[in-house]
Amino acid sequence: MPIVTVESVSKNFGGYEAVSQVSFSVDTGTLLGLVGSDGAGKTTLLRMIATMLKPTTGRIFISGLNVTTQKTAVKPLIGYMPQRFGLYQDLTVEENIDFFMDIFGITGKERQSRKDFYLGFSNLHPFVDRLARDLSGGMKQKLGLACVLVHKPAVLILDEPTNGVDPVSRKEFWDILAQMRHEGMAILVSTAYLDEGEKCDRLILMHKARLLAEATPQALRLNFPDLETAMIHRIQAADKTLADEHFTF
Numbered sequence: 594m595p596i597v598t599v600e601s602v603s604k605n606f607g608g609y610e611a612v613s614q615v616s617f618s619v620d621t622g623t624l625l626g627l628v629g630s631d632g633a634g635k636t637t638l639l640r641m642i643a644t645m646l647k648p649t650t651g652r653i654f655i656s657g658l659n660v661t662t663q664k665t666a667v668k669p670l671i672g673y674m675p676q677r678f679g680l681y682q683d684l685t686v687e688e689n690i691d692f693f694m695d696i697f698g699i700t701g702k703e704r705q706s707r708k709d710f711y712l713g714f715s716n717l718h719p720f721v722d723r724l725a726r727d728l729s730g731g732m733k734q735k736l737g738l739a740c741v742l743v744h745k746p747a748v749l750i751l752d753e754p755t756n757g758v759d760p761v762s763r764k765e766f767w768d769i770l771a772q773m774r775h776e777g778m779a780i781l782v783s784t785a786y787l788d789e790g791e792k793c794d795r796l797i798l799m800h801k802a803r804l805l806a807e808a809t810p811q812a813l814r815l816n817f818p819d820l821e822t823a824m825i826h827r828i829q830a831a832d833k834t835l836a837d838e839h840f841t842f
Contacts, residue, residue, distance in 0.1 A: 594657060596621050596779045597642065597748055602651030604637050611637040613802040614651070619781060621747075624774045626793035626810075627783040630828060633799035635783040636676070636752050642781065643673035643750045655748055669697075672746035676753050678737035682726035686717050686736055689725055690743060697744040711739040714769060731762020738769060749773060751782040755789065767792055787820045800828045 595618035604612040612634040619625050627635045640646045642653055644664045653660045658667050680689055690711065694704055712718045715735040720728065728736065734754055741749065755763045767789060774780055790796055791810045798806040798813065805827050806813060810820060817823035
């Protein structure tokens, strides 16, 4: 059984359809990337999977649990990092991690073990006493990821986590994701960087609320010089199809 299953999910805001009849699944140890045009519905879709929004139609399951009707049971299974993650700017690196471990009731030897581990792999040990507001953009994102991971979620959901981050920090961030995937975590991540899309096991291409394609990066760019060209071609073809449908009498 896939750990994440999305079945014919749509989301409407008044008369606006943000996500339209999207279906896919994600297995354990898989890194799934969401790419596409701005306003395509990627953030809305991730927020529904993360129990933040209720689907208008369709169903979403995590480990067989319905994210709408079994929300309380689902929450410990997921780690969700939105585009603007809520670090406490007046707390230090260590105090932020301590706060999130308090939320999840992590105590004793396990608490220190996890703190050492996540500070270590995110290269934040030298900065434990630095206030979050004084960190660079890349360090803030790595601290945010460490805080999301302290309760060892089965599914990690990230919404454009490296947007605006320098190239070196982006690489370090994706090295961490690769390690988490190797350890069996399912990861869903939206990204505006197609070089990051190439690092994913599978990609979902969204445009105007619809899922246009689901494939490996290699399959998605087949017969095209690169992933960007392949995406543009599919989006332009989708726009033409929508226009033809609209003007068909």
